[in-house]
Amino acid sequence: MNSTFFLIGIFLLAALLYLALTFYLRRGGLRAAQLRVIMRGWAEIQRTFSTNPKYALVEADKLLAYTLKQLGYSGSMGEVLKRRGDRLFSDLDGVWRVHKMRNRAVHEMHYEVTAKETTQALAVFRHALWDLGAEVR
Template sequence: MNILEKILGKKQAGGRGRTSVGFLKPYDKEKVAQDWERIAQLAETNRPSAYKEAVIVADKLLDYILTQISSGETMGERLKNAGEAFPRDVYQGIWDAHKMRNALVHEPNFDLTVLVARDILEKFKRGFQSLGVTL
């Protein structure tokens, strides 16, 4: 960490035209871990409605994190601007998970199977863990 990062609490941009990305604070890491417990409890019920809720809550939690470490008017903009904070495969996974959440919410005939829901939740989990959150 250089002196500018210490003063501003931000990483410098990675050169791909993205804005700088802030670090997730210890308080926020604790909040994410606590909220993840609720998500895990929902998933353990094995009810389709609970899986749907778990995916929606996980996506909201990701957006909360993005508002803490990135900038942008929409979640999509914040996610694009935060790309350098994630390993490439994890970044793609959380994009895919976010797109699946959008399909779940906006497409009336979208069928969320248990396997798909578990995969989506695992992608969100990997994203949170890559930011240093212990789950």
């Protein structure tokens, strides 16, 4: 009887260790292929910024959301920011601000962003991507 409980305990411990290790490795960072996609996306954002700042703003938000998904975070951007944002980003308030700016750009018909606002927003997005391990330039 005692050996049965001992074996069950060992099995449960091994299962928990396996799950913890799997979870840890899954969150281990971005792979080279993922980083290439992010770098290409950022380069495209930089190219389109001067001709279409609103598009650059929206694409930067999408790129940050893509990066979070690649790291295993599920849910909308807002959900991830609420659940994990304080642990992920050194400037969580800034990330919230530029995400809300993106929402206004997408949902408000006559909302326009200036080049200066977009420049500042892209700096926040760039820093957020760095926080996640994507050192975009």
